[in-house]
Amino acid sequence: MTEVEAAGGRTIGRLEDRRWIGEERAAQLAELAARVRELTEAVVLTEVDSAEIAAVAEQVAALTARLNAARDQYPPMAAEGTNGMVRQLASPVTGRINPIAPPVTVTVCEGGVVRGEFTLNTVYEGPPGFVHGGVTALVLDQMLGLAAASGGVPGLTATLDMCYRRPTPYGVPLTVEARVTRTEGRKTFAEAHVLAPGGKVTVEATAMFVRPLFQLPQGTGASERN
Ligand SMILES: CCCCCCCCCC(=O)SCCNC(=O)CCNC(=O)[C@H](O)C(C)(C)COP(=O)(O)OP(=O)(O)OC[C@H]1O[C@@H](n2cnc3c(N)ncnc32)[C@H](O)[C@@H]1OP(=O)(O)O
Numbered sequence: 001m002t003e004v005e006a007a008g009g010r011t012i013g014r015l016e017d018r019r020w021i022g023e024e025r026a027a028q029l030a031e032l033a034a035r036v037r038e039l040t041e042a043v044v045l046t047e048v049d050s051a052e053i054a055a056v057a058e059q060v061a062a063l064t065a066r067l068n069a070a071r072d073q074y075p076p077m078a079a080e081g082t083n084g085m086v087r088q089l090a091s092p093v094t095g096r097i098n099p100i101a102p103p104v105t106v107t108v109c110e111g112g113v114v115r116g117e118f119t120l121n122t123v124y125e126g127p128p129g130f131v132h133g134g135v136t137a138l139v140l141d142q143m144l145g146l147a148a149a150s151g152g153v154p155g156l157t158a159t160l161d162m163c164y165r166r167p168t169p170y171g172v173p174l175t176v177e178a179r180v181t182r183t184e185g186r187k188t189f190a191e192a193h194v195l196a197p198g199g200k201v202t203v204e205a206t207a208m209f210v211r212p213l214f215q216l217p218q219g220t221g222a223s224e225r226n
Helices: 023-045 050-067 133-151
Strands: 105-108 114-119 156-164 173-184 187-195 201-210
Touching (some): 133 173
Antiparallel strands (some): 156 201, 173 187
């Protein structure tokens, strides 16, 4: 049995199955995603009358049908960025072509720190006036994973522990910083936090990533599979 078969025959993570798009198309889709983000917040905040809501819903359905006139099965990828990592353009966290991504802008800094800058709008509200804790967990998971990929061993999240110190505000610039603390074979341990303006930590997280066996290069010896 191959490793792909062992993983249930699922090959959707394989980069060779993906469509790779260039900068020009990525920028065009990013522009579209930015407009859809504005639309999403407008839906949440609108006070127009019900006839107008019905008319807009019809127009949005027509726009969706236009995009679906030609569609792929999987999201596209783009070539490596300056940090040497494949760019997952449709990541729900960093993907600028994905309307549900804030998106977080990532920089890999000296000393192995992976820093993200982002602002969340009212769409991400949890407790009134503040960001939903599941949203900050999503951002932290991705940033911890990027830290593992750039400074340790890339893998899937096996554990993710959150500590919510203070409510996270929306509508203001937020920073997230993540770094690897140690690696043990296929396991990478990392820590991260979210900073509000003024530098106050709102959320802390630690995680362990495990590189799945089916992602190891063929011919990897038994000792490295631990
Ligand atoms: C460049 C791109 C960067 C992108 C960043 C992406 C960040 C986003 C990350 C995600 O969202 S990943 C999606 C959420 N996570 C998952 O779906 C993972 C689902 N779980 C699995 O696929 C497997 O359980 C996993 C690959 C994590 C581990 O399976 P294995 O079969 O390889 O583990 P195995 O049982 O051989 O255990 C290996 C070691 O890890 C330990 N381990 C595995 N899972 C654990 C767990 N959950 N808790 C604690 N320890 C765990 C296990 O005890 C053992 O430790 P020891 O070697 O010391 O004995």
